[in-house]
Amino acid sequence: MAAFDLVFRARRVITPEGETPCRVGVRHGRVAAVEPLTGVEATAWPADRVVELADDEVLLPGLVDAHVHVNDPGRAEWEGFPSATRAAAAGGVTTVIDMPLNSVPPTVDRAGLAAKRAAATGRVHVDVGLWGGLVPGNRGELPALHAAGVFGFKCFLLHSGVAEFPPVSPADLVAGLRVLADLDALAxxxxxxxxxxxxxxxxxxxxxxxxxxARFLASRPALAEHTAIAAVLAAAARTGARVHILHLSSADALPMLAAARRDGVRVSVETCPHYLSFAAEEIPDGATQFKCCPPIREAANRERLWRGLADGVIDYVASDHSPCPAELKRLDVGDFDLAWGGVASLQLGLPSVWTQARRRGFALTDVVRWLADRPAAIAGVTGKGRIAVGHDADFCVFAPDAAFVVDAARLHHRHPVTPYHGRTLTGVVRQTWLRGREVTGDVPRGRLLSRGHQVEEER
Structure with missing residues (x-):
């Protein structure tokens, strides 16, 4: 009998200890051993299958994208679980956490959670977790949603863009954080x-x-971000709740966030690939594929966000994949007032971040920390984000020196709209493995994840 179901051998593997040549043994969908590739320790490992990576390939842990709008059920024509999870797998992402809004019903009560799980069951190609929502009037639902395994609770401090997910008032925020503090749940x-x-x-x-x-950028001023973040930090300090700032676009808020953390506020922060890749000065008028909220800001601001990542003030990078049908982007008239605000990029997170990171002297170990390890740890996704014994055998086979030109029509997202179209990116995902099985996009073998455990066995 073989000692392992599967063995990977690679000259470059990103582990929690750094980049190293090693072999990874998989048994029953989990990492069973990680040992040096050569030397006296490298005795023969019997295995049912051995995968030898090419000289230009690196074995990464499967990525964890903690900010994805799948829009299913209710607006599945915008995206949907099958297309979103195929896109994730094509980008090396093996775990996504789906946002509670843009689907109908939203995930703000037990009925909404049941509808979301029913829509996803048997239709996902990677593992999927769910965020709950905090909206006016649903504080009584939060303990039950938490017990049912959502990974935390999202709220808006201004209109969300959809009527069925209203924003919270300052009083709602404090009251909701009190409930979440008692649960030790993440807001x-x-x-x-x-x-x-x-x-x-x-x-x-x-x-x-x-x-x-420029007119659109002025309509979402950086001061609006800073003021809201200050209110969240004050509410977190007052209640003791854990809070996470989504899609930080303004680097001016970094000193405030660092100071709050030093003062003991339990706050974490994410930014997005588009804020790290693009600059307002380079966005043509009418190019509504770039519209998102908060907006993409200036080049100098972008460089300060990179410093925030280097300093650890920003914890991780998530796509904020928020797609829509092409007609809702109003590319026909280039009207930023009318266009839906959201960037479609789920498949492109790794190459877009790596393209920019390597130019600034960062290593693949940094990128893995931002795209896999830290989002898994902060969201509480157990057994993900690392190549380590006991973790799920989720892997991305990545060629970091290969380049490609993005063709929106060839992406797995439902609609061929993305600001990355025509852009040359460095780094190609060649294979994605979920619990020791290669993801081909043919048979959906993903699982629904619950905080701390899995809720649906593989089909």
Whole structure:
């Protein structure tokens, strides 16, 4: 009988100890051994299958994208579990955590959670966890949702873009955080101040003004982010709750976040590949595929976000994949006022981040920390994000020096709209493995994850 079901052999493997040549033994879908590739320890390992990586390939842990809008059920024509999870797998992502809004019903009560799980069951190609929602009037539902295994609770401090997921008031936020503090549950927050955004909103566009990216950027000022983040930090300090700032776009908030952490506030922070890749000065007028909220800001701000990652103030990077049908992006008229705000990029997170990271002297070990290890740890996804004994045998076979030009029509997202179209990226995902089985996109073998354990066995 073989000692292992599967063995990977590679000259470059990213482990928690760093990059090293080693072999990884898999048994029953989990990592059973990690040992040096050569030397006296490298005795023969009997295995049913041995995968030898090419000289230009690196074995990474499967990535964890903790900020994905699948929109299923209710708006599955925008994306849907099959297409979203195929795209994830094509990008080396083996775990996604789906946001509670843009689906109908939203995941704000037990009925919404049941509908979400029913929509996902048997239809996912990677493992999927779920966030719950904090909205006005649902505080009584939070303990039951927490007990049912959602990974935390999202709220908005201004209009979410969909009527069925309303924003919380300052009083709602504090009251909700008190409940979540008692549960030791994570609150994840879209932090922009509603009053400042309303005050900055431009009047009716005339003479093509609606196509101006500069005008759109001015409508979501950095001050609105800072003011909202300050309110979240104050509420967290007051209640003792754990809070997470979603999709940080303004680097001006970094000193405030670092100071709060030093003062004992339990706060974590994410940013997104588009904030690390693009710059406002380079976005053409009418290019509504770049519209997202908070917005992509200036090049100098982008470099300060990179410093925030290097310093550890920003914990990880997540896609905030928020797709929609092409017609809702209003590319026909290039109108930022009318276009849906969201960047479709789930498949491209690793190459987009790596393309920028290597230019700035970062290593693959840094990228793995930002895209796998830290999101798994902060969200509480057990057994994911590391190549380590006992963890799930989730892997990404990555060629870091290969390059490709993004063709939106060839991505696995449902709609061929992304700001990365035509952009040359470095780093190609060649294989993705989920619990010791290669993901081909043919048979959905993903599981639904619950905080701390799996809730549906593989089909």
């Amino acid at each position: 994840i927050v879209h932090a922009e101040d509603a009053h400042l955004v309303a005050r900055a909103a431009p009047g009716p566009a005339t003479g093509g003004q609606a196509a101006s990216y």
